[in-house]
Every structure is written in C-alpha cells, then in structure tokens.
Amino acid sequence: MSEQNPASEQNPAVDGAATRSGPGRLLVAVYAIFALAAGARAGVQIATRFSEAPLAYTLSAVAALIYILATVALALGGRTSRRVAFAALSVELAGVLIVGTLSLADADAFPDATVWSGFGRGYAFIPLVLPVIGLYWLRRTRPAGAGSAPAGTS
C-alpha cells in the first residue's frame, strides 16, 4: 500500500478535508458546542470553588481540553490531526465510561456535575454517543492506503 495512487478518485482525505466535510461538518459543530460548554463550565468551577471538589473540577477541565483538542483535530483532519483526533476520542470514550460509572457508584467524590457525570445524563447522553460516532467517522474517512488498513476497505 503506497501513497502513490495517481488514479485516486478525488479523495478529499488527501488535503485533510475529509473529516470536516459532509456529515463531518456537523460532527465538528457538535464537538465545538461541547468544547464551549465543558470549557466554560470547568472555567467557572475552577475559578469560583475549586477547593470544594478538586477531583470533579480537574476532570471537568480535562474533559474540556479533550473536547477542544477533538474539535480542532477533526476540523483540520490532516494526517497528524487524525491521529490526535483518534487519541482524543478514545480518551473521551474511556472518560465518559469511567467517570459515568464512578459518578453513580461513588457520588460523594462527585458532589458537582461534570459533562461526563451519569454518562452525560445532563446533556441528553450526547457525550456518550459522540465519541462512538466520531471514531466511526474517522474510520469512514480514512484515506485509502493509510496506516495498516487493508486496501479497499474505506
């Protein structure tokens, strides 16, 4: 599998546009909303009452950073960006599952909500669905011949 594929039917993945085109445009928009929501929430929590729940608020900030990273990486969509996006979305999926479980199992550690509490219950469970859709989208838009993918699967 080489990159030299002169017959590559106009593949938007070449210039990195694939992840932000078509449905990807919508995906990036939703990620941007969550970056804003999580970022603002974390900012207010940390600025006004960090000492009340350092763990929850640190997690809020981590979640916000991951959403920002995912938004930018998906919007850029270049080769490195795709790797960054894959990492961010994987961490996001793990985060929402772990924090979601812990917030239900050990409510005392999470006296105040984060975007991932209760698997994103406060946000219509979108935080739970989003990384799954995002990872699927990364797979769908995978450039032909990239990475270890067998030819012709994308």
Next chain:
Amino acid sequence: MTNWLATTIIVVSLLGAAYGLVATLRDRAMDWGHLIALGVVEVLLILQVVLGFLKLADDEGPRDSATFIGYMLGILLIPAAGAGWGVLERSRWGPAVIVVACLSVAAMIARMDQIWTGNV
C-alpha cells in the same frame, strides 16, 4: 432575565432550527434565509446582554452571577460561528450545522433561566 426576550429567543431559535432541518431533509445547501435567521438570533442575544447587565446592575438575578454572565456572553459565539462554519459546506450538512447552533441557543437560554431564578 427579561422573560419576553428569553421566550422570543427560544421561539426564533426553534423556528431557525426547523428551517435548517427542512433544508437538511430536502438535501439543500444553506441559503440566505438561514443566515437571516441566525442574524436575528444574534441581534436578540446582543439585546439580551444589554438588558442582562442592566438588570444585574440593578441587583436582580442570581447572587453568584459569574456562570450567568459566562452563558450570556458565550452564547453570542454560537450563531456567528454556526453561520461561518455552515456556509462553508455547500451540502445538506451546512443547514444541519444551523440546526445544532439554534438548538444549542434554545437549550442555553432555558438553562440561563434556571440559573437566573436559582432553580438549578
């Protein structure tokens, strides 16, 4: 919060979302109507900032106003960003961005009302 204005913003946003959804379902790109809808929402949001600060200065609203002000200013970004991001996509997914932007505005206004009344 100014109730009539909050209600107006929610209604206009939902109409804008519905209009975007129609274009998405009919496989149409964004048109002027979508931009105008977002423009109207943006103007209403700016009006809300003015009235919001006036009321806060009058000692109305929540005791801890930081979150409310954060929402009030942060929400201004959404119609502008949605218009810019959506108009670049000449397919049905352009108006789909408008749907997300408008629904987000409506949800944030509803949330702001909860924060304002302390009914969190």
